[in-house]
Amino acid sequence: MSRITVSEERCKGCLLCTQVCPVEIIRQSERINQHGYKVAEVPAEDMEKCTGCASCATICPDVAIEVWRGKKPKKSA
Amino acid sequence: MSKANTTVAPSGEELVFTRPASLVDRPTHYCPGCHHGIAHRLVAELLDEMGVIENTIAVASIGCSVFLYNYIDADGVESPHGRAPAVATGVKRARPDKFVFTYQGDGDLASIGMAEIIHAANRGERISVVFINNTVYGMTGGQMAPTTLIGQKTTTCPAGRCLEREGAPIRMAEIIAHLGGTAFCARGSLDSVKNIRQAKKYMRQAFEVQAKGFGFGFVELLSGCPTNWRMTPVAANKRIADEMIPYFPLGVYRDVVADGTCGSMVAGGE
Numbered sequence: 001m002s003r004i005t006v007s008e009e010r011c012k013g014c015l016l017c018t019q020v021c022p023v024e025i026i027r028q029s030e031r032i033n034q035h036g037y038k039v040a041e042v043p044a045e046d047m048e049k050c051t052g053c054a055s056c057a058t059i060c061p062d063v064a065i066e067v068w069r070g071k072k073p074k075k076s077a
Numbered sequence: 078m079s080k081a082n083t084t085v086a087p088s089g090e091e092l093v094f095t096r097p098a099s100l101v102d103r104p105t106h107y108c109p110g111c112h113h114g115i116a117h118r119l120v121a122e123l124l125d126e127m128g129v130i131e132n133t134i135a136v137a138s139i140g141c142s143v144f145l146y147n148y149i150d151a152d153g154v155e156s157p158h159g160r161a162p163a164v165a166t167g168v169k170r171a172r173p174d175k176f177v178f179t180y181q182g183d184g185d186l187a188s189i190g191m192a193e194i195i196h197a198a199n200r201g202e203r204i205s206v207v208f209i210n211n212t213v214y215g216m217t218g219g220q221m222a223p224t225t226l227i228g229q230k231t232t233t234c235p236a237g238r239c240l241e242r243e244g245a246p247i248r249m250a251e252i253i254a255h256l257g258g259t260a261f262c263a264r265g266s267l268d269s270v271k272n273i274r275q276a277k278k279y280m281r282q283a284f285e286v287q288a289k290g291f292g293f294g295f296v297e298l299l300s301g302c303p304t305n306w307r308m309t310p311v312a313a314n315k316r317i318a319d320e321m322i323p324y325f326p327l328g329v330y331r332d333v334v335a336d337g338t339c340g341s342m343v344a345g346g347e
Contacts, residue, residue: 003090012109014303014310020270037109055270057094061114062105067094068086 001070002052006040010064013037017056017065023049026056040064097121099130099150106144110310112267112300113141116209117148119277120180123284124151129176136165138190140182141216142209159190162197165204176288178205184214187223187247194253198293201258201342205287205294207280208249211302212321219305223247226324231305246324250297254330260292260342261285262331266299268317272327282332291339299325 004026011033017040018026029041042050052069084092096102100121107113124130130151137145139157146153156164161179169177186194186208197204213231214220221231221238224246228237238246250264261283265276276298283294299321301313308316333339 001090010104014110016110016310016314019311019314035104052093054094058270058273059115061107061109061111063096063100063114063118065094066092066096068090069093071089071091 001048002050003047003068003070004042004050004056005066005068006042007064007066008033008039010062011037011039012062012064013039014061015040016059016061020055020059022053022055023051025049097125099124101148101150103147105148107141108302108304110301110303110313111141111215112211112298113209115267115273116180116207116298116300117145119273119280120178120207121149123277123281124149124176127176127281127284127288129288132174133176133178134168134172136161136168136177136179138179138181138185139216140185140214142180142182142185143216145180157185159185159188159193161185161190162193162202162204162206166197166200166202169202169204173203176205176284177203178207178284178287180207181209182215183208183210183212183222183224183249184217184220187249191223194249195256198253198256198259198295201260201292203287203290203292205283206296207283208295208297209300210249210297210321210325211300211305212246213302213305215302215305219302224249224325226320248325250295250325250330253293253295256293258293258342259331260294260333260339261329262295263329264297264299264325264327266317266322266327268299268301268314268322275327279329282329282334286334286339289339291333292342297325299327 025046057065133151135153220233254262263279266272283296303313
């Protein structure tokens, strides 16, 4: 299973990541960080849909997203 | 995408994307949706991947990117008001073993620093230039730049840029490509994932022509300035695709490696 982590201290709520996610699981949360931005989040129940494509991290201007990619079950190596 | 990092979690998950090592762990001062952050990350990733970070001297410019030295963990020189290519010339000639790049915006490079960039490219200085084109003066509050599109409203052309009065927007990549010393010249864009990945390839080539001693490397990056465009970041990205890319076509404008003419350029070295 793949997943992303959003650094809420770095996120500026620009929402570019929400536009590029192929499975459309990133959304704006109601949480406001210390700079006053509403940060992006992936709801816990949607995280399993994450494909680990890293599109969100690629377009994030603030390097706020880390992407963890799970091993594919079929691949032995 | 940074692939150098191979951190693996106990669960077997692999960290496939994280902050590059030479990008300082510090929130940027840029506005939400500003593409400087993406350009900084691409520069840092390339310096890491090429293994030249310890030998890098960055030459920063004036504008929002003036704080480049706060974010790229390399030695740097501050050279405002368009003089970065001239200062970089001196740095590279004094220390030809170093990797020297400048990072300039359109107000800096295409307006006040037009003479410096043209002559540095024409001399074929072994430096690389990252040119951020967002069609506006960002830091000073959104005045008209040489690259401002026809009809675009700014604080100094509130009715929109007029072709008869202010002239046409300058296409820097096309100009630089035709100068004698240019080894690589391309224009990329930072508005979509696909274009960002392509832009990184262009930047790698612009950096490598310096590392190989072929000559001047130039890459123009179409970027968004949501604050001064009075747009949301999402709308600003759409504007790049709809308005900027048709006027500033993406692609490679000169590549001596692909042309097979790079051999003649090495002979003219220091």
